[in-house]
Structure formats: C-alpha cells, structure tokens
Amino acid sequence: MDKKDDFFRQITIQICSSLDIKVALVRSLLYLQKSMPADEMYISLYEPGLKSVKVVARATKDAGSLLNLIVPVSGTARSKIENNNIKKVSIYNRPELDAIAKVVTQAIDRSDHSTLVLELKIEEKLLGVLFVCATGRDRYTKKHADLLSIAADPFAIAVSNALRHQEVTRLKDMLADDNHYLRREIRHLSGDQLIGKDFGLRTVVEMVRKIAPLNNPVMLLGETGTGKEIIANTIHYSSQRKNGPLIKINCGAIPETLIDSEFFGHEKGAFTGAVSNKMGKFERAHKGTIFLDEIGELPLNAQVRLLRVIQTHVIERVGGTRTIPVDIRIIVATHRNLEAMVKAGQFREDLWFRLNVFPIIIPPLRQRKNDIPALVHHFIELNSREAGTLNPPALAPEAMDSLMAYHWPGNVRELGNVVERAMILCRDNILTFDHFKTAVRDKGSTRETDINIDSLNHIMIRHIERALKQSKGKIHGPNGAAAMLKINASTLRNKMKRLGIHFGRKKLAGR
Secondary structure, three states: OOHHHHHHHHHHHHHOOOOOHHHHHHHHHHHHOOOOOOOEEEEEEEEOOOOEEEEEEEEOOOOEEEEEEEEEOOHHHHHHHHOOOOOOEEEEOOHHHOHHHHHHHHHOOOOOEEEEEEEEEEOOEEEEEEEEEEEEOOOOOHHHHHHHHOOHHHHHHHHHHHHHHHHHHHHHHHHHHHHHHHHHHHHHHHHOOOOOOOOOOHHHHHHHHHHOOOOOOEEEEOOOOOOHHHHHHHHHHOOOOOOOOEEEEEHHHOOHHHHHHHHHEEOOOOOOOOOOOEEOHHHHOOOEEEEEEOHHHOOHHHHHHHHHHHHHOEEOOEOOOOOEEOOEEEEEEEOOOHHHHHHOOOOOHHHHHHHOOOEEEOOOHHHOHHHHHHHHHHHHHHHHHHHOOOOOOEEOOOHHHHHHHOOOOOHHHHHHHHHHHHHHOOEOOEEOOHHHHHHHHHOOHHHHHHHOOOOHHHHHHHHHHHHHHHOOOOOOOOOOHHHHHOOOHHHHHHHHHHHOOOOOHHHHHOO
C-alpha cells in the first residue's frame, strides 16, 4: 500500500474513532507524532459576529480538553479569513510574522513554537483551522505540510460532526430540564387558583393588577403558608412575559457551596462532579420571570452576586469566561423582616433598595377568615381531582365552625393539609373534621390563648384605620391622623403603603 494512502487510512481511523472531540484529537496527535514533530494540537473556529477566533479544543499526548478562548483578530486577519486567502496548509516556523498565527499563538502562550495550520472546510465553507505545534523554531518542512494536508477532509468532517453532537447533547439536556419544569408548572397551575380575590385578598389583587404589566421587581411579604408563590404565579401569568418561563428558586433550600452553580450554571470541569455544561436558573429564566422565594435566607456573599446581575443584566457560568445577557423580571418573597435584617447587617442595604420597589403584603388567613369556606371547597375539589373521585364529599352540618374559630398559624397551607387529612379519614362521603377538633382541643389552653393574639401588623392596621376614620381620612395638618398618632405625615404614608392601607378620604372615612 502507498505510504500516503496508509497515512490517510490510519489518521482517518484515529480522527473518526470517537464523537468526543477531545478523545479523537489525542489519538490523532499520538499518530501524527510517528511522522512529524507534534507536541500539541488546537482547533479554532472563526466567529465573524464576534470578529474573533475561538479556540475550542486542545490535545497533548496525555489528555484532551475543551476550551472557550475568544481571541480578537485584526482587520487584516479578518479580511484574510473572509476572503478565503488561507492556504490548505500553512507553515509558520516563526508565527509572529503572520497576522492570524501571531494572535492565536500568543493567546495560547505558544509564540516560541513552530506551527502547522490546516484549514478545515465543509463544502467550500471555512469551518475553522487545526493548529499543530512543536516546541522550538524551524521544526516544520514542506514534507510535513503535504502529509498533514491529506488529513484535511477527515479532520473537517470530524470537527463538524463533533460540534453538531455537542449541540444535540446540549439541546437534549435543555429539553429534559424544560420537561421537568413544565411538569412542575402544570402541577402548580392545576391547583394554584387565587381564592379570596373578592374578599380577603382584594387589596393584594388590586396591587397585582397595577404591577403585573410592568417589569419592575416585586417583593411579596407575608407569613409562611399565605400563598406568596400563588401571587407570584398570578403576576407572571398576568404580565407580558406570560409566554416566557417562570423559574422558581427556594433560596433557603440550596447549600451555600452550590448557590452559584444553581443560579448561574457551570461549565464542564468547573469543579469535581461538573461532568457537563449546565444552564443556571437565571439563564433559563431569559425572557421570563425568576421567583426567589425565601430571599432572606440568601447568604451575604451570594447577595453581592445577585445585586450585580440586577444591575448589569448579565451572568457568568461557574468556570466560564464569557458573559451571558439575561432579560428577566425578578419577584422575591420572604416571611422575614428584611428591614430589620438590614439594620442588623444580615442583608445588604443596596440589594434591599433594589428589590423593595413594590412591596405587596399578603395577609395571614386569620385576618381573612371570610375566605375559609371558598378555600375549603377549593381543596376538596383539588384533592378529589387528584384522587380521581367523581363524587366529592359533602361538608357535615357545622363542620365549618371549628375551622372558622381556629387561629391558623400555618395559614392556607395548614388549611389545605387539614382538608386533605379529613378526606383521607372521610366516611360515608361526609367531611366532619372531627380529627381537627380533637387535635386543637388536645393542644390545651395555650393554643386557645394564642387564638386571641393578633399580629403586630394587624394591630397597627386597626389602630391607623381608627385614627383615619376619626380624622375623616385626613393625614396631614391639624386634626389629621398623623397628628393624632404623633408621627410625621410622610412616615404615616409610608406605613400605610407598607401595610396595604388605602389612601383617600372617601375610601377611609367610610370604613
């Protein structure tokens, strides 16, 4: 067999031996070393939109690796590439003398190497180039260049296939993630109805209507179990971003060491266990909304990085070098007093100011007990649907009395659990809540005392509303509510805004 034919056959076998470009490059390099000087190989692609060359892979005799090295090139070099003035194989024993070879070898710190550059074309379209490097000057001859030119087509096909394989794998991972999120969203949407919009949540719904069409950040404040996630759903699906993703993160459920990876994603090899590229939640939320639940649990160092994303609208994956623009709307929620945390140095003041643009306070269930009957019926229908029951149980006479009298420290979530348990214990298709009455009674007098204790916010609301009623809605000046309460009028207005108390004499005087 002719020596060149044998070389073509053997190098093709090595190049096409794996879809993993790293593996194929190492095997090809080891074979090339039998015929020419070859210490390293690099693959670079031309990125016309970036006016740069991107070095994407490297191989030594020991290992291969993927790179993402962006190398800006001069106008002269770009003209040479775009006008197809590149030889099939070029010899650069002194790469500093060529515009393209100079910038690439400097970027990979191989300026003192001799280099062979093989163009990679698919159907006459330039895909990129293969750099073969050897330590020292004047290492390559025309004989080496002619031999390497034989491998042009196999290398071009292999690189093209490897890039397509990477893209298919990336899209497959994205599709798997999307399916996971869509399934979770469907579960939420099947049960996340805003019950109480005509009664206890009327003020909240009015605020949602005002803010939903905008892109401003929203802060949802309220006790655990009040339905902050449902309000976040309502804001997103009432906004212009409703066709985009709604990505949810519980900031208190992520270990501190994994926060950056979960938020911003990571590149393969960024840390032990990072076996592939991963999109972070912020990148996934592009053109949509990101909901950061329990924002008060976010560590201070992570707060710094979150603030930077809010300010710059770009992220960087862990282990990555390129910036990724993100177009997102941020909704945060917490049951904690962030203002107090700011004073205590537990939450960044600049982040607080960025997020606290439009706070919405969601009242606890004990302050909107008129919603309990509708919520009970909603949970009965939801649990019946999940269980495949065609005939939902009916409520026993006076079954609602014990529910209306209870304090509900766990709010709507606790009510949902009570209804679910009652349906499990249900007999004769009648809900009695006997188990609930017994549980409350067994807690003793301490719970009965707690039932009569209002939250501090509720006491403030009632106190301010009494002053406003007495002043007929007047806030400022003599006989105004601020004077009665002995506080500054602007302070009173801020408190009213934070507590969701309506402005306007006509609205307040009639309360």
